[in-house]
Amino acid sequence: MQAKVGLILKSCCLLRFYVLMAALAWLLVEGGAVAVCARTKAGVRTVTIDAGHGGKDPGTLGPNSKEKDVTLAVALRLGEKIRAKHPEVKVIYTRDKDEFIPLDERSAIANVAKSDLFISIHCNSASATVAKGVETFVMGWHMAEDQFEVAKRENSVITFEQDYSQKYNHFDPNSPESYIIFSLMQNVFHDQSIEFATLVQQNFVKKNNRFDREVKQAGFLVLYKSSMPAVLIELGFLSNRKEESYLLSPKGQEETAEAIAQAFDTYAKRREVSLLEKVTSDSARADTASPAPAVGRRYLIQVASVNERIGSKHPLRREFPNLIELHEGKRYRYFTDRYGSYEEAKKNLQSVKEKYKDAFITSFED
Numbered sequence: 001m002q003a004k005v006g007l008i009l010k011s012c013c014l015l016r017f018y019v020l021m022a023a024l025a026w027l028l029v030e031g032g033a034v035a036v037c038a039r040t041k042a043g044v045r046t047v048t049i050d051a052g053h054g055g056k057d058p059g060t061l062g063p064n065s066k067e068k069d070v071t072l073a074v075a076l077r078l079g080e081k082i083r084a085k086h087p088e089v090k091v092i093y094t095r096d097k098d099e100f101i102p103l104d105e106r107s108a109i110a111n112v113a114k115s116d117l118f119i120s121i122h123c124n125s126a127s128a129t130v131a132k133g134v135e136t137f138v139m140g141w142h143m144a145e146d147q148f149e150v151a152k153r154e155n156s157v158i159t160f161e162q163d164y165s166q167k168y169n170h171f172d173p174n175s176p177e178s179y180i181i182f183s184l185m186q187n188v189f190h191d192q193s194i195e196f197a198t199l200v201q202q203n204f205v206k207k208n209n210r211f212d213r214e215v216k217q218a219g220f221l222v223l224y225k226s227s228m229p230a231v232l233i234e235l236g237f238l239s240n241r242k243e244e245s246y247l248l249s250p251k252g253q254e255e256t257a258e259a260i261a262q263a264f265d266t267y268a269k270r271r272e273v274s275l276l277e278k279v280t281s282d283s284a285r286a287d288t289a290s291p292a293p294a295v296g297r298r299y300l301i302q303v304a305s306v307n308e309r310i311g312s313k314h315p316l317r318r319e320f321p322n323l324i325e326l327h328e329g330k331r332y333r334y335f336t337d338r339y340g341s342y343e344e345a346k347k348n349l350q351s352v353k354e355k356y357k358d359a360f361i362t363s364f365e366d
Contacts, residue, residue, distance in 0.1 A: 044117055044268040046090040047082060048110035051075035052122040052232075055100030060125035062238030067123040068098065070247050074235060075121050077257035082264055089268070107225040117196065117267070118230035119260065120223065123247065125239045132240050133211030134204040137232040138193040140217025191305045191331055192229035195270075199263035200233060207262070208255050210236070233260065270328065299345035300324065300335035303356045307331065319355075335362075 051072040053059030059067025072095070079091045092113045094106045101109075110118045124135070197215040204210040213234075223230045235256055236243040246252035303316065309325070309332050310316060316334055317323055324335040336352055336359075339345040345361045352359045 043271050044086075044089060044264075046092060046113050046115045047117045047119065047264065048092040048094065048113060048115040049075045049079050050094040050106050050110075050118065050120040051096075052120060054095050054098055057100055060123055060238055062123075062125075062244040063241060065238050065244050065248055067125075067238060070123050070235065070238070070253075071121045072096075072098065073253050074247075074257050074260075077253055078119070078121075078260050078264075081257055081261035085261070085265060086268060104225065107223070107230075110230075111225070111227050115228050116271075117264070118223070118226045118228055119264075120230070120232040121260075122232060122234050124234040124237045126237055127239075129239050129241070131237050132243055133213040134201065134236055135213035135216055135234045136197040136200045137216050137218050137223075137234070138190065138197050139223040139226075139230065140190070189227075189229040191333065193231055195328065195331075196229055196263060196267045197231045199266050200231065200260055203259035203263050204256075208259050298338040298340070299342050300338060300362055301345055301349055301352050301359050302333055302335050302362055303352060303359050304334040305331055306334075310334065 051068070051074075053068040053071060055068075057068065059071070061067070075093065076096065079093060082089055083091050090113070092109060092115060094109050095101050106120070107118070124131070194215060201212060201215055205212040218232075223232055236247050238244045238247065247256070303320070304310070309327075320336045322337040324337065326333040326335070336348065339348065342361065349359060349361060
């Protein structure tokens, strides 16, 4: 499988161009355009919880269970917990009963609500009944065969929809070629998605003693058009009788929902608190700096997100004298400067993107 995908990627330069053109056309059609700049906020005000599958689509089947029932039970519990601890947060469900919701409508619900986080809940399955554990996915191009199989299974729900081939621009969930499109699209909320996914996994493993299948990337249609940080959580394997029994039990559903709710709590608190640290030169600066800006919302242009702190002689420091550094978890994020309004940041964004094409606007409370 890996060899096949590798051969496709190496031999399809021209194809990639045409796929990119098609992808851009897809994103710009009515209802398909994705807003990517203004959604990132200091706080989480709205969260959309997506219970996978439903109605005529049962999802994966266990000896005694249907995925659609488990995901709905956990999703509803999760929403209740978030509302109880964060009454200021608006909780949106893509479904709160046993009904079929097309994949594109699920992300559209989150986009229309201007959600700050999208949580899609699913259950896993494997031919080997000993397979076990929890894993959380973010949007990305995948190469590993097991990740392709998960994405293929979850994306196959589109076959329940009428005219799905035309609706999804001839996307074939079983074809590796179709997934090339995902390698061409940058998700500007990738870092935030990884952050929340990591928190979820940590809680599952440390607090629920679940087997860790780690945070992964794969091409999920339900995440693709979500214009906010988004994750897809696989709660466990219904093909494993022990895990199925756990996920069917009130105790298992309660612990699972609580683990995700606590991850949300940590993530939301991080968004509320500005951890911005002005990066200064190793050599002392003269005390001629401008007065600090007034307290309030500040807009910034992110130009980099890396695993290691950049050095004092890095080109970014020379190019942006007022470079700002934010250290969150294992990531270092870098911003050009603070701006007092979104309009001011937007004016500067175009020139920044000439050299840093993935730059985007975000905001924080001082």
